[in-house]
Amino acid sequence: MKKNEKLLQRSEIESLETEVAKRLNSEVRVSINYGKRKSIKIAFTMLFQEAAKKASILLSGTTNRVFLYLLGTSGFENYCPIDQKTLSEDLNLSSATIRRSLDELKGLNVVLPFKTTSDKRRNEYYINPTAAWKGEAGKREKALKIMAKENPMQLDLFNEQKQLALVPSEFSQGVRGAEATL
Numbered sequence: 001m002k003k004n005e006k007l008l009q010r011s012e013i014e015s016l017e018t019e020v021a022k023r024l025n026s027e028v029r030v031s032i033n034y035g036k037r038k039s040i041k042i043a044f045t046m047l048f049q050e051a052a053k054k055a056s057i058l059l060s061g062t063t064n065r066v067f068l069y070l071l072g073t074s075g076f077e078n079y080c081p082i083d084q085k086t087l088s089e090d091l092n093l094s095s096a097t098i099r100r101s102l103d104e105l106k107g108l109n110v111v112l113p114f115k116t117t118s119d120k121r122r123n124e125y126y127i128n129p130t131a132a133w134k135g136e137a138g139k140r141e142k143a144l145k146i147m148a149k150e151n152p153m154q155l156d157l158f159n160e161q162k163q164l165a166l167v168p169s170e171f172s173q174g175v176r177g178a179e180a181t182l
Contacts, residue, residue: 044134045071051110051131054158059104065091066101070111070125076135077143078127080111108158130157 008016013030021028055064069091070080088098102125105111110131113123129147133140147155 045074045132046134047071047132048130051157055110055131058108058158059110060101062093062097063101063104065093066098067105067110070105070127071132074127074132074134077139078129078132078134080125080127083122083124109154109156110158112154128155128157130155 017028017030020030055067059067066087069087070082073082074080084095084098084102087093087102088095091098093101102111102113106113109128111125111127113125116122116124129140129143144155153161
């Protein structure tokens with residue numbers, strides 16, 4: 001394709017928008033980009049809306065600070081090469097406060113601890129891929145499958161499945177039905 005050659009005229013795109021909007025009975029905006037796909041040059045992490053909403057409701061203020069810091073420092077595929085001492089220093093919080101926040105995050109499966117290969121006494125963290133993801137979508141799907149096979153309960157973000165299991169079955173049926181209508 002030549003540099004200034006257009007495949008579709010603006011009027012054709014508008015016609016396409018109108019046709020799709022009629023079929024879907026909704027407002028539609030069509031955008032067509034020509035040329036090579038450009039990659040994003042800044043580092044970013046996807047935080048899934050439901051996880052963000054639940055974190056704001058269920059986590060304490062300090063624990064949310066720790067969680068946001070972990071999100072901000074996570075590497076690709078959600079690994080956070082940071083330990084409690086560094087968190088304490090960077091966030092200007094006591095070691096005990098960091099420990100309580102990490103315990104809260106671990107207890108709700110928001111972060112998962114793992115031992116480092118270089119120092120078995122030290123934990124680093126992995127953000128649950130059902131809460132957020134940094135990296136390729138295909139690698140997230142692969143990580144979810146592996147985790148589901150190894151230990152499905154670690155994917156139970158905010159212990160929702162565990163909580164439903166504790167509710168009498170007739171009530172949980174109503175809860176699930178109510179969630180479906182939302």
